Amino acid sequence: MTTTKETLGFQAEVKQLLHLMIHSLYSNKEIFLRELISNASDAADKLRFEALSDPALFENDSELKIRIAFDKAARTLTITDNGIGMSRQEVIDHIGTIAKSGTREFLARLSGDQQKDATLIGQFGVGFYSAFIVADKVTLTTRRAGLTPEHGVRWESCGEGEYTVEMVNKPTRGTEIVLHLREGEDEFLSDWRLKSIIRKYSDHITLPIVMKKTEWKDGEQVPTDEDEVVNQASALWARPKNEITEAQYEEFYKHVAHDFEKPLAWSHTRVEGKQEYISLLYIPSRAPFDLYDRERRHGIKLYVKRVFIMEDAEQLMPAYLRFVRGVIDASDLPLNVSREMLQHSREIDAIRAGSVKRVLGLLEDMAEHQPEKYAIFWQEFGRVLKEGPGEDFANRDRIAGLLRFASTHTDTAEATVSLKDYVGRMKKGQDKIYYITADSFAAAKHSPHLEIFRKKGIEVLLLFDRVDEWLVSSLPEFDGKRLQSVAKGDLDLGELEDETEKEAHKRAEDEYKDLLEKIKTTLGEDKVREVRVTHRLTDSPSCLVTGEHDMSIHLERMLKAAGQKGPGVKPILEINPQHALVARLKSEADEARFTDWAHLLFDQALLAEGGQLDDPAAFVKRLNSLLALLK
Ligand code: ADP
Numbered sequence: 001m002t003t004t005k006e007t008l009g010f011q012a013e014v015k016q017l018l019h020l021m022i023h024s025l026y027s028n029k030e031i032f033l034r035e036l037i038s039n040a041s042d043a044a045d046k047l048r049f050e051a052l053s054d055p056a057l058f059e060n061d062s063e064l065k066i067r068i069a070f071d072k073a074a075r076t077l078t079i080t081d082n083g084i085g086m087s088r089q090e091v092i093d094h095i096g097t098i099a100k101s102g103t104r105e106f107l108a109r110l111s112g113d114q115q116k117d118a119t120l121i122g123q124f125g126v127g128f129y130s131a132f133i134v135a136d137k138v139t140l141t142t143r144r145a146g147l148t149p150e151h152g153v154r155w156e157s158c159g160e161g162e163y164t165v166e167m168v169n170k171p172t173r174g175t176e177i178v179l180h181l182r183e184g185e186d187e188f189l190s191d192w193r194l195k196s197i198i199r200k201y202s203d204h205i206t207l208p209i210v211m212k213k214t215e216w217k218d219g220e221q222v223p224t225d226e227d228e229v230v231n232q233a234s235a236l237w238a239r240p241k242n243e244i245t246e247a248q249y250e251e252f253y254k255h256v257a258h259d260f261e262k263p264l265a266w267s268h269t270r271v272e273g274k275q276e277y278i279s280l281l282y283i284p285s286r287a288p289f290d291l292y293d294r295e296r297r298h299g300i301k302l303y304v305k306r307v308f309i310m311e312d313a314e315q316l317m318p319a320y321l322r323f324v325r326g327v328i329d330a331s332d333l334p335l336n337v338s339r340e341m342l343q344h345s346r347e348i349d350a351i352r353a354g355s356v357k358r359v360l361g362l363l364e365d366m367a368e369h370q371p372e373k374y375a376i377f378w379q380e381f382g383r384v385l386k387e388g389p390g391e392d393f394a395n396r397d398r399i400a401g402l403l404r405f406a407s408t409h410t411d412t413a414e415a416t417v418s419l420k421d422y423v424g425r426m427k428k429g430q431d432k433i434y435y436i437t438a439d440s441f442a443a444a445k446h447s448p449h450l451e452i453f454r455k456k457g458i459e460v461l462l463l464f465d466r467v468d469e470w471l472v473s474s475l476p477e478f479d480g481k482r483l484q485s486v487a488k489g490d491l492d493l494g495e496l497e498d499e500t501e502k503e504a505h506k507r508a509e510d511e512y513k514d515l516l517e518k519i520k521t522t523l524g525e526d527k528v529r530e531v532r533v534t535h536r537l538t539d540s541p542s543c544l545v546t547g548e549h550d551m552s553i554h555l556e557r558m559l560k561a562a563g564q565k566g567p568g569v570k571p572i573l574e575i576n577p578q579h580a581l582v583a584r585l586k587s588e589a590d591e592a593r594f595t596d597w598a599h600l601l602f603d604q605a606l607l608a609e610g611g612q613l614d615d616p617a618a619f620v621k622r623l624n625s626l627l628a629l630l631k
Helices: 012-024 031-053 088-095 103-109 114-124 127-134 191-202 246-257 339-343 346-369 371-385 393-402 419-424 441-445 448-456 468-473 499-511 513-523 553-561 580-586 591-608 616-627
Strands: 006-009 066-071 076-081 135-143 152-157 162-168 174-181 209-217 220-229 265-271 277-283 300-304 307-310 325-330 432-437 461-463 481-485 530-533 542-545 572-575
Touching: 012 103, 012 127, 031 066, 031 076, 031 127, 031 174, 031 191, 031 307, 066 191, 088 135, 088 152, 088 162, 127 135, 127 174, 191 209, 191 220, 246 265, 246 277, 246 325, 265 346, 277 346, 325 346, 346 371, 346 393, 393 419, 419 432, 432 448, 432 468, 441 461, 448 542, 461 468, 468 553, 499 513, 499 530, 513 530, 513 572, 513 580, 513 591, 542 591, 572 591, 580 591, 591 616
Parallel strands: 066 209, 300 325, 432 461, 432 481, 530 572
Antiparallel strands: 006 162, 066 076, 076 174, 135 152, 135 174, 152 162, 209 220, 265 277, 277 325, 300 307, 542 572
């Protein structure tokens, strides 16, 4: 056995990588601690595993832990573990070499652009070498479990191309890493700073991370002899479900979601096999104030093997499920996975797809078995879920099944009707799901467009959320039934209309042909595209509709209100020949009065829609002149 100190050269790649890493990862330097803690935790896992077949490896010390200590005077930071440790050869193989395939190719891809390189280096995984971001000398002393104390190894390097190894006496097994901090890195000589980094990144490392308790003496915080466990030392999600109480699930939710309230529901799943991950996903019971803020952060925390990787990992949940909170812990990702990498990761795509299905399943279950809870959910997050059909084509039908609407069946503003309920109540001969969009519940409920539907007892969904126009544009059908606006196209009730009605309609069309032409000429092309006899109205004299494939009047108005220009589709004016006003117009001989009536028919249809008149004063003037005719 050699006892002399040997000086060895780093593998060329290591040298290059070290140099790049120190520069490009500097902006996120605190991660070195996470990396070293993670290695220590792995070493503990390995020892635990080997000790399964050889318990003597524990050397009467089976309480595995990680210790973090600092020495202000010496300006050192020390990370100690009692894990598996390393033999001399292991130190040379693992610490002086990058045992990864593709290292050369990887280095060739580096561009010199710091930001891009930082991402690449992050993907590659920097591990132990990240110590050199903050240290200009690293001393690692280790002894493999099971070997005698003289088999201790000391490795030391300034990260410049060379390292030394010597054999030392090390009574305790495991690894101790002393970081001699670079000039200006004194922030890591702070009890508070270290503890906050540990809590941020390693709270759920299953191993206890201990530091000395401190006390204040002469205005200085000094360590005492007492130990303190800094992290929670237990990853709740990694525990078996039957060992976790409801209260623990709820407490954990409050912690991850920063919420004071209990969650509405959760789903805890361990996926095994080709891909391994654990997900613990929560539905909150109240919407956060910034739910509609486009810049807002997402609520999923990503862990890799219990090590916290990043917060608000938007790649893990689509925008329409942005209210979901929780943790996904993947086994197959590198610890240094970056956001950029998540975007192109097949593993992440699969995890995301699985998680979406789980959330939808959770909601379906709630809707079916706990309708009161589901009503709370819908009240808080329904509008966000409505973004789903437009965003997630693959799950469109499942999302559609979760939607709830107000309808003429209940005639209340409460959204309680599902598309399935609707389909179950469809009339014999009805083949479409009818809806109306409007600015408010009242405008929808009282729209003249509903008259014929009410008369025939056909249910119509009342849509009055801003997002509804967008929703129906991305949800053409449900359960094989087309969604049809009652304010669009030439209403064809098909089998719902009987023969006498059809005949009456045909007769009216012939009878009113000249009148329709005359109204159209009077109003002019820039007001109406067409004037026709209605199928829709029973009580009102007139209404406005658009073509089947045109933008709805309601949506065009919303765009205008938002300062955008719509396509400027001209509406179709439909008139009701049964109405006294229309009969009156038919026999009106006075041209000026005819013009007033025609405009009145158009303007009141627009008002009934919730629209705004171009010239309100002209409307009032016309109305008054016609009222004055009353005797
Ligand atoms: P990675 O952890 O990605 O393999 P590192 O550079 O961080 O890369 O570590 C290289 C290797 O060094 C580890 O795989 C492990 O075998 C060994 N090692 C690092 N730290 C420790 C430790 N605290 N105890 C035992 N072995 C360690």
